[in-house]
Amino acid sequence: MIIFRKLPAVVILLTFFACPAIGQGNIHQQSKEYEWPTDSLVKKKLEAWRDLKFGIIIHWGLYAVPGIIESWGLCSEPWITRDSTMTYDGFKTWYWGMKDKFNPRQFNPDQWALAAKAAGMRYLVFTTKHHDGFCMFDTHQTDFKITAGPFADHPKANVAKEVFNAFRKQDFMIGAYFSKPDWHSEYYWWPRYATADRNNNYDIRTNPWRWNKFKSYTKAQIGELMTDYNKIDILWLDGGWVRPLETVNDEVRAWGAAIPAWSQDIDMPAIATMAREKQPGLLIVDRTVHGPYENYQTPEQSIPANRQETPWESCITLGGAWGFVPNDQYKSAATVVHNLIEVVAKGGSLLLGVGPRPDGTIGDAEVQRLKEIGDWLKVNGEGIYGTRSVEHFRDGDTFFTRGKDGTMYALICFKNITSAPTTVSWKGHQPKKGTKLKVISTGRTLSWTKTADGVSLTLPAVKDPNGYYPAAVLSFKE
Missing domain, CATH: 2.60.40.1180 (Golgi alpha-mannosidase II)
Known part of the structure; x- marks a missing residue:
């Protein structure tokens, strides 16, 4: 269920308590096809990742400030509801304006890493940029970033770098989440037109220059992450509707989202070649786009019914939302342990979603849940890790x-x-x-x-x- 409240100062709060959120229009189902990698370094990294079994995915961005369901309020689709007293343009202005309020002075990546370590987790996926386009790293491609707002003077302003370093100190495999769509970029959502849904809002076939600018922008940002942030093990690409048109199949159509008549191809072969030149053996997870750049599959908010021999990972939230929302309801440690056991027995890994608060800390309730999970794994992990x-x-x-x-x-x-x-x-x-x-x-x-x-x-x-x-x-x- 998605609940909306109107707060003073015309703030809209979208909270998200459904778990799983099936049928909401933003769930990535698992690809039905898989292609094993051929690069020997990628295969070696993939086997090392399959030994880890348990990871954490951290969604943190502008959406944490009002405590809403990630970037999705910006998207005009039937499953999204906003306060009817606010215009759509007004909502976008209000949302983009969060960049001037996002000032997480208690940001503590070491607390995050220690909590994840205590839970028995062994790899990290962190949101360097969600669909709203706000960058949690010091990109040179845009000023819409954490290092250009009120947090810019903080010694840990380059959030992604600090998060990656904190988790490396705890011996985690490091994954960079990156959204292929970018709703803030004029090369994806052209201000000349309305933004009807999650897709780019202009015909690429008649505006190739604009789309080529977006491709260059995307490749440049990924290049920065691969160059300036030390060792990266996983490039975790979200937004599976940004893909070559010829890869759209029935499972993609089943999402219920509109499919444009043109190809939203960002040239993954070029991106992958560049990224692996900088990060040899890099795992690339181009979610739902089956082929050589989906090194493991990612069913969302669900566990497959049967055992699978190909590499996969269930990404499931600890609460009801990926990011922070007030009064979220968290799964018990026992539920997470049971999910982990089932996932591992079926051949997969569990990526558990946790959302830090707008002040930059993970809440006590989440930390306690993670500790309880870790208490069980400390004495029982032999049956999980490396199996x-x-x-x-x-x-x-x-x-x-x-x-x-x-x-x-x-x-x-x-x-x-x-x-x-x-x-x-x-x-x-x-x-x-x-x-x-x-x-x-x-x-x-x-x-x-x-x-x-x-x-x-x-x-x-x-x-x-x-x-x-x-x-x-x-x-x-x-």
Whole structure:
């Protein structure tokens, strides 16, 4: 549900509590096709990324100031609602004006990195620029950026650089989120015309000069990120409607957004070549544009129904929104742990969305949730990190993964997190005769009974300092 309130001073607050936000017009579904990379450095980086399993995506920009659903209020589509007393041009003027109010004096990227580290996360994706075009890095291509407003005199004004450095200190793989569409650029939304929807608002076929300027602008900004911000591991490109027309297929049409008659091609081969010259082995995630520049797939706010052998990542919010909104409702740590187990057992990684507040800090409620998730991973992560999926990945509430040394893991999700079951059984994956199962969190070994098609065992009583226990992980040789 999207709720709008009119505040004093004609501020519109768009809060976003639906989870998942299916049918809202801004969800990127998973591509149905995949093409494995051929570059040896990219393949090596991809396998290293597949070992990490758990990451954080941080949406932070102008939209944090009023606490609204990212950039989407700027877009005139049926699912977007704005205060009827304000004109559309008035709304855009008000929104663009947030650049003069965004002054996050308590910005603390080390707090973010430490909170993510405590959660057991191992890679970062940070929004260097969302669809509104406001840059969270010191680009030389526009003044619509964090380093040209009231925060410019702060020693950490170049936000993206500070975030990347803070997470590197905690040994994270670094990903730069970058929006291909740019609604603030006159080369994408030409002021001569109205801005009807998310697409560029002029016919590229009759205005090739203008589109070529946008292509140059985009390539130059990505070049800056690849050159001036030390090692970047992932270029995470959002805005899948900006793509060659020939790649539009039924899954893209199913989004429900308008599809122009012209091609919004930004020349990804040239961008990728340039980016990888500067960052060898760079993973490129051109979301939903299947082909050589979608090195892993990104189902949004959902987990695929079945196991998949190709690389993928579920990007799911901790609360109901990607960025900060007041009074957001956060998933429990147990829910996130259960999601992580299911995603990993199906062969994917979980990218959890957290939105810092307008002052530059992550709220206490989010930090506490992240700590609780990390408390579980500290003693159970062996069954998550560095594992791969197996063909028989699930039986009821028990999921299975395999370590690189051949060790099998049974990850048992508890529906009642305050009282773990004493008897557990599953079909398939019988341990070798004469071996015992080990409880990863305690090192205790358990006897088990062979059944006609699986295993039965008794779990020891579980006492957890947090008062809940979302899942147990057992290891064994098959």
